[in-house]
Amino acid sequence: MKRTIIALAFTAASVSSFAEAPGGANCGWGNMLFQGQSGVLYHTLASFTNGTTGNATFGMTSGTNGCSSAGTLSYGGKGMIDLSALMDEFSEDVARGDGEVISALAISMGVEAQDRAAFKAELHENFDAIFPTADVTAEDVMASIVDVMAQDDALAKYVS
């Protein structure tokens, strides 16, 4: 399963590169921790029109809408939170042991309500394993989370 996720992650990253270079202003997946936002031009343009520079459609199939449709990865048929867009907040939640983003990730990975406290606690205790350096990418983080979950009796079922 871990391999599947990573494969999906890379597929998404390569699909998104059709429309936009990985790590571009709107393209999240693959970013390092604390990536920052360097889309000055984008923000300047958008500021006058509430505008969008991407494809203004309902992104249907991956590939047609570049990064905005690759923003979620398929996980058991459900959309999954793209961590790279919220790494600042997510890493903070893991350090604290609670927060909206870590809860949202649990939900998007299908972790049942009764296991969510364990999910948060496991991630929190393994902070150093999940964020060993400031150079981890979202894929690294996701892979470590899966590892951590696999080691836990209550959480292993969600990643096997």
Added chain:
Amino acid sequence: MLFFLRNYLFVIFLFCFSSLVFSNDKITTLQNLANSLNLSQAHAWRRLLHLDESGKSYVDDKNYFLSPEGKSQPEQELLASIAELINNPELQCRYPWRSRWLSENLPGFSDVFERQDCEEYDSWRGRLNANSVTLVLAASYLNSPSSMYGHTFLRFDAKSVDDQGGALGSYAVNFAAFIEGGAGFSYAYKGLFGGYPGYFSDGPYYKKVKEYSRLDNRDVWEYRLNLSTDETDILLAHLWELNKIKFDYYFFDENCSFRLLELLEVARDGTTLTEDFDVYAIPLDTVRATERAGLIERVVYRPSNRRKLEFNIALLTKDEQKLAWRLALEKDVWDSEELQGLSEKKRYKVAEVSYQYLRYLNNRRSRNQKIANHSLFLLRKMQEYSEYAQQELPSTPARPEQGHDTRALTFTAGVEGAAGIDAAEFVDLAFRSAYHGFLDNILAYPHSTELIMGGVTLRYKKDQHLQLQNLSIVEIASLNARSRFFKPLSWRVRGDVERQWTYGDDELVAKFDGGVGWTMPVFADLLAYALAQARIEYNPGFEQELDLALGASTGLLLQHVSGSFMLEAQQYRFTDGPDRRQLQISYQLPLAKNHGLRVQYTRLLNDDDAVTESSLSYRFYY
């Protein structure tokens, strides 16, 4: 062989012809029935076509219509829809709501057309997995012209969001102008005054949250609507019909908020929401219209990252704040005696504030290895002391729609006295189309900012005729206080036509002025500010009619729900005209949400000519 083929073609031809005849008959019958039922006048049909009051569609895209006259002739569009949906059943997948509406309202229609499997539509619906709809308001943002009045969009939540949360994983649908390549001044112009095509688009909600809560630091309000499952289904079925369909985008009226109201009118048949917004649609007012229509079920407040940071800072003492600030810049501060002397709980809080502040500072900067390492260091400290973590959030302030209405009428009585002229009593009648000034009732409005557009004041002086006193085009100001953590610049721009006492006459002058400076907190809510200013004025009373001036202003501002006070001294030196100094003191007492009483005193000195004006006004917001 040839014979066989010919026969074969003949059979095909016959078959097609007969089915065509059959359908045409049936179609004509259905069209006649639709006419006799007057279906094209149905509210739902007119909403579906996005007709304005004159009966013309707001949709600016011929791909939306099935009849060439569809934009202006709802009857023709209805007849064409009946024929096209029957003849080309695959069109159902492009027009799910139109198809459903006809099936439900035109007897016999559903018997004729063949129901299709709509793979793309179904997979989109599956992805949105919508059970409820939330109207999201991103609060006013002065630094971006298109967002000065706020921005609205829709969010679609799965059923689980209600009981378990996780709205970050929901989908948002946004109406926005679409920009194609390049850059330049025309972008600003077109964005404000039209010229860009507007489209609906969808995307994950967490990206919106990142944009508003983190990058723009705007508070977000989530208004959960009480649309039923069926109404939600209609909304999405119609939204799908608008995929890749162009509307002209206009900043003032046909904007994001207006389009959303139209969608809600489609979703709940019989609701009228758009009729008050034929000139301009302020997002806040569209939320009010939604509330008046009884569509809002509950409200959730999502404070911005900056708001959360400010809240956390306020939980620390002055000394602890200083430590947190230093720690954000310098790792070694962690090992300092002062910091290690704090309780473990406080050490956690200092690390948290420090981390949030460091991220705040680097929000819009590209990645920096040193900052990244430092951020991780602070996170590790948070993790180390996390047993003392207590995630406290700012309490929910007054909701934006609880503030005063955005238009104002003001009735003023006062007395004006100039040197060498008898004091004259006057009355003013003033209208202002939007939105909020420093002295207006502050409840539910952002502090320290002012945004005024489109005002006119008429004055009648005793024993004289009625005169134009002021024609205000735009007035924007931001006087946000500086602190250890935040260092905003204060600024103001104003453009208007106003009366100015000039050598004994009150001349009507056109002027534009602006300034930049600093604001500092004095005590509690009291702020002091100073701005360097420049002014260009066209004044018929000047020898050199178009003149430039440099100057400065300084003042005090106190905004409180129980009353707001402002004192300002201002000086301008023209290159050719007079040296102009002005002192103004004003106070507004809120009487109720939409009522206020204001007193104001102004003393003006043009070189040595003094003019004073005192007035009392009653202000009514509506």
